[in-house]
Amino acid sequence: MASLDSVSIAIFLGAVLVMAGILSSLLALRFGAPLLLVFLLIGIMAGESGPGRIEFDDLRTTYLVGSVALALILFDGGLRTRFQNISAVLAPSMVLATIGVLLTALITAPVAKYVLDLNWTEALLVGAVVASTDAAAVFLLVHAQGLRLRPRVGATLEAESGTNDPFAVFLTLMLVELISVGGSSFAHVAMELGREAVLGAVFGIVGGRLVVLGLNRVALPQGLHAPFVLTAALVIFAATQIVHASGFLAVYLAGIIIGNRPTRAHNALVTFLDAATWLAQIVMFVLLGLLASPQRLVVSIGPAVVIALVLMLVARPLAVFLCLLPFRFNWREKIFIAWTGLRGAVAIFLASIPMLVGLTKAYLYFDVAFVIVVISLLLQGWTLAAAARRLHVALPRAERGPRRVELDLPGQLEQQLVGYPVRPKSLFFRRGLTPSWSKPTLVIRDQHILSPAEADPVRPGDYVYLLAPPEKAESLDRFFVDMPPSSAPDPHLLGDFTVSGEHTLGELAEVYGVKVNPDQTALTLADYFDIHLDHAPKEGATLDLDPIILVARSISGGRVNVIGLRLPEDPEEVPSAPPPLELFKQKLASFWSSVAGI
Known part of the structure; x- marks a missing residue:
């Protein structure tokens, strides 16, 4: 009976944690990524050194959960990426995602060698673990803090944070292999990198096209489209990893392919992934918190703070300025891109790899990465909106979008039904404007369904439904929010x-x-x-x-x-x-x- 009770207690605690995660999404809109630090704290308090006294050292489970969570986060980021938005910034983004990560690691390594008393290979591993920006943290902060970034800056950050994780994972694995096995030639490293990138791109593009084909051809029951795509993304990731290619690159590219093609239930998929990625992040942060030891963190906190400051104030800015030198970014944009290099769960996840393979000083990498992530999310995370305003690279949204209802229409993929409540100060009500690519179809007033002609003139409180292409539905929001006071031009x-x-x-x-x-x-x-x-x-x-x-x-x-x-x-x-x-x-x-x- 005691064992049955322990199972029930585990289910109860797990359900409470999931419920807390769902409710915390409301706070995330206000506090952004630093809220995730609460779940790190929960993990620490529940761990062996905290009041919870839970002994947890299952590194394989942590690596499994971290891999799945990171794959889902990257897939969700790719799904939301409009290719036409990033096509103009592919070159600077790819330079930042590869050369930028390498430069950041190389600049950070000498400091890590000095303050942690490591050899050069071990110091470079520390740099590689913390070199990449965290896609989840960047995506969450930009959306949660209501930032409307300048198109080129936003697209560059979006593409860089989504594509630099695969290179950081590759660099970390190569250095772990170098430390544990022995030397390796530059030609071998370059060949492995090229093979992983090419195979990852092939698996991602082909897999994404197959998912689109299956989603549009197979008549799945209502509600199963989103789980089908989610599991398909994990299949693409795992299959790519099995052949020793970059599954993280593959799943990100698959998300871009799926998100930029007409598919069934696109909006249900995006909504489902919102919840899935948020909960995946929560579980990952709690597990990483369980692995942390406050006693070890106290010993490592001094050197870790020094490395964090050098990383944020020297290594990342220098790498960004050097990488963007051939491109036409002004100094304000470069500073903002440098400051938005947030470190998140990816760094702690990468730091768990040396622990998994049993490297000496493995816990040192983990503890240093842990402290750096906490400092980055607190310092950079909470100042991101202020930095954007001060550097004039973004404007805060005055108002969040209206409550939008989106309905797929069976039998075709080109149009969907999009509904909005009519506000008295909205552009639609005051000017009667709709874009040329949308078509008002019906109006609901006092529980009655009317045609646009019967409902004319539309009244505040009505619900208007329009036909619009799925990829443009979000652009209708601006017609149904309250019009801001007119601003006189300069x-x-x-x-x-x-x-x-x-x-x-x-x-x-x-x-x-x-x-x-x-x-x-x-x-x-x-x-x-x-x-x-x-x-x-x-x-x-x-x-x-x-x-x-x-x-x-x-x-x-x-x-x-x-x-x-x-x-x-x-x-x-x-x-x-x-x-x-x-x-x-x-x-x-x-x-x-x-x-x-x-």
């Missing part, structure tokens, strides 16, 4: 080729002589961007308007605030009806003089 920006987004197409037509549909003359330029863009407006987005190209120069509250006008360079490109280019400029100058009262 008058210094309003020169000959820049106008305020609040001016109408009719006013622009008078100045430039461009052709505008009569029913669109009352539309503001900001409205024109909202209707015709496939995504939420971003700086640099362009739209054609007769011979003129409109360029989004400034974004305020999710809408285009200042718009640049790119005129034809050759006067012959201008249609015969409008005046010549010089007259355009004269009219524009006259127009702005009258507006400004000059």
Whole structure:
């Protein structure tokens, strides 16, 4: 009976922990990744040195759980990555994910050798363990703190954090093998790295395509699509690892393939993975906390703090600046990318590998990585939003998205039904705007289902359902949140080729002589961007308007605030009806003089 009672107690404690994890997701939106440190603390307190007195030294289970959790986290990150967003930053991201990790490890190694009294190979192993940024921490913090990063910065961090773990794992395993077995040539290391990367990419791309094919061809019962994809991701990961290739790279690429193709139940899959990855992180942090020993941590804390400071303030910034030197990033962007190099559970997971194979000083690697992760999440994690604002690389979202309902339509993959409550201050209610690629289909009012014609005019409190492509559904959010107060554009920006987004197409037509549909003359330029863009407006987005190209120069509250006008360079490109280019400029100058009262 005592053994049965112990099983019941284990089930009870496990269920309480899972419930706490689910409820803690609400706090995560406020506190971000540092909340995960609470679960590290829970693990430490439940361990042999804490009040819980649980003896736990099962390194194989820890490695198994850590591998599964990291695979799910990387798959979830790939699933959310839009390829068109990262295609322009693939080169700098890959340099950071490979050369950047290597440089960080090399710069950190001399400090580790001196403060920990290690040889060069052991010191380099310490550097490799803590060299990569943690995808889970980066993804969680960016979303939890409501940051809207500049597109290039956000895409670079997203791609780097998702792809540098495979290289860090490879580097760690090679150094562990070097310490435990003996010397290895540079040619052998390079060959192994190339083989793992190539095979991992092949398994990931082919596996992702097969999952898409199976998901769309096999008629699974409702609710099983997400578990099918989740287990398929683990199959891809495990199969790649079995052939001694990079399963972490494979599962990340599989996520990108699946996330960028039309599939059934895409939104159910994303929601399911949200819960799965969050719980996986919690379990991983608790297990890592159980392995930690406060007595050992006290001995290692001094050298670990020195290594952490060198890593955050010297090694990572220097590696970022050197890697991004050939690319056109300004110094503010480079500093922010350097500061966002958070260390998380991946570093502790990598530090458990020497313990698993029984290396001497294995617990030293673990304890140092543990302390570095705690310092990184506390110092970098809680200052990330402040750093983004101070460096002008991101704007905090004024309001979280509305409650969106998404329904798959059987028989096709190109459209889904997306529903929103109508708010009195929303762009949809005040302006009646919807993007050109969406179609209002039905309205629910007082428990009655109405067609858009029957419901016209729409009232606050109605629920509107629109047809939209699944990959663009999130871009509808901006039409159903409360409109922010209009922000006056910077008058210094309003020169000959820049106008305020609040001016109408009719006013622009008078100045430039461009052709505008009569029913669109009352539309503001900001409205024109909202209707015709496939995504939420971003700086640099362009739209054609007769011979003129409109360029989004400034974004305020999710809408285009200042718009640049790119005129034809050759006067012959201008249609015969409008005046010549010089007259355009004269009219524009006259127009702005009258507006400004000059």
